[in-house]
Amino acid sequence: MQAILSRFTVNPRQTRLLLKFLFVALAGLGIVAALLPGGGQGLPHADKLMHAGALFGFALLLDLATTRSFWRWQVPILLCYGVFIEIVQGFTTWRSASLADIAADAAGILLYWVLWRLALQRAVPHDNG
Template sequence: MPTRFFNLPVPQRRLLMWLFLILLGLGLVLALIPSPDTGEIQLNDKLLHTTAFFAYAALLDMASRKDFWRFQVPILLGYGALIEVLQSFTPWRMFSLLDFVADAVGLMVYWLLFRMILKVKSSA
């Protein structure tokens, strides 16, 4: 089974890395501005976290040739943890372990789908 699903040329990878970094910055800003949060568990919010981290994982995987589990996952989980910690210092946001879990679920869903696609592609 091939180890690299995304075999993009360097200029495309560089462009995707810039897009990834810009979206990380935008995500950080959006995570720290006030929102109409009721304090209760909101399914839409968890779905947003899962979807965002699925997209972050896909973008970083396309932009980087580094190992998913040893490089990409720690970076993305660290980013998710950083957001939660920073939110705990704002009066309008709060730390949420469930948000962090939703972030991790997004990474796992990406990895599982990625592995399924790899399996189908290698058997074709």
């Protein structure tokens, strides 16, 4: 991840700090959006696609923003975020909590990880010797 950041900036440390602020700001906006009435209406399973897409984006952003372990640090934070949203939605009268939404969150995180690993495998030359 450090190599990618070094291509886009002169100071990776400042970039990581900016990305952390962006992550927190977007996570806050995500909570607000999750509490608005009537999310994901129109297309079948649109709500699940929105959950997966949002957590895919959050996983990417958090992975760029920190050097901490993906599985031991980032994934628990992201999953707790998704669970928190579902708990808060359960207290509203216009939204409902759903285990399927948490599963969609986890799928978005996993999809990010799989696609990122595939991209890394293509970007890093392998020694076949």
